[in-house]
Amino acid sequence: MKIFTDSGCDLPKSYYEDHDVVLLPLRVQLNGNEYDDVLSIDSKEIYEAIRNGAHPKTSQVSPELFLSHFEQLAKSGEEGIYIAFSSELSGTYGTAMMIRNQVLEQYPTLRLAIIDSKCASLGHGFLIEEAVQLRDAGSSVDEIEAKIKALAPQMEHLFTVEDLDYLAKGGRLSKTSAFLGGLLSIKPILNVEDGKLVPIEKLRGRKKAIARMLELMQERGGNFSDKIVGISHSDDSAFANEVKAAIQEKLAPKAIQTTMIGSVIGSHVGPGTIAIFFANKSYQA
DSSP states (O other), X not given: OEEEEEGGGOOOHHHHHHTTEEEEOOEEXXXXXXXXXXXXXXXXXXXXXXXXXXXXXXXXXXXXHHHHHHHHHHHHTOOEEEEESOTTTOSHXXXXXXXXXXXXXXXXXXXXXXXXXXXXXXXXXXXXXXXXHHHHTTOOHHHHHHHHHHHGGGEEEEEEOSOHHHHHHTTSSOHHHHHHHHHTTEEEEEXXXXXXXXXXXXXESHHHHHHHHHHHHHHHHOOOTTOEEEEEESSOHHHHHHHHHHHHHHHOOSEEEEEEOOHHHHHHHOTTOEEXXXXXXXXXX
């Protein structure tokens, strides 16, 4: 069985090869050049460019890449499952559905499930890891699809950004709000709900925002003793480690997984973003 995903899941580059997952990279345009996220550009390059005044743009997985992989899957007779970056944040899921339908016209026996994760970054990444574990344990495509579709709505995404200007440039916040927020050191807490970016609260100062995020974790997550927590950051490993220590002390989860936010998502949230991911109280292993 082939498991496909895109780079919106922010898993480290080594993960895909180590776990036999096919990576379909989203793309980044920077200084007149186009790069495949993860494969031909490192996210640190993006953050450094942003700090130097660059304004990278992003685009979805190319239709040609989908077509190549889906045709290859159809010819092989193997089954597949593609878990996509939230359709509310990227057109990639819609393109994948279109290309699958196109391939089905020529290869009607194609067996490929496509799931809109409605998740982003490690929230999406956790779904990939779950699918890999299920596949390796012998689960069928139908079983994996059902499990991932049940788990996806239970994934919580809590994050805050260092600079509101990046959200303003992406149309997520008015420029006036970003300017005033910057003057007052306002840090928004945001969540991903049904695949959409939703602001929850605004606090003054990064430390207060993180403290409140930990309170929200406890409220939404309940007992963390059997849960893995994800932390992703946009080139601020020192602060990510501080957040990790605070989570460990307050909630004592089963494990904490840390990664850097990739080039595509990082282009929209900017350097200094911290995001926390976990399954909510309704999750059942």
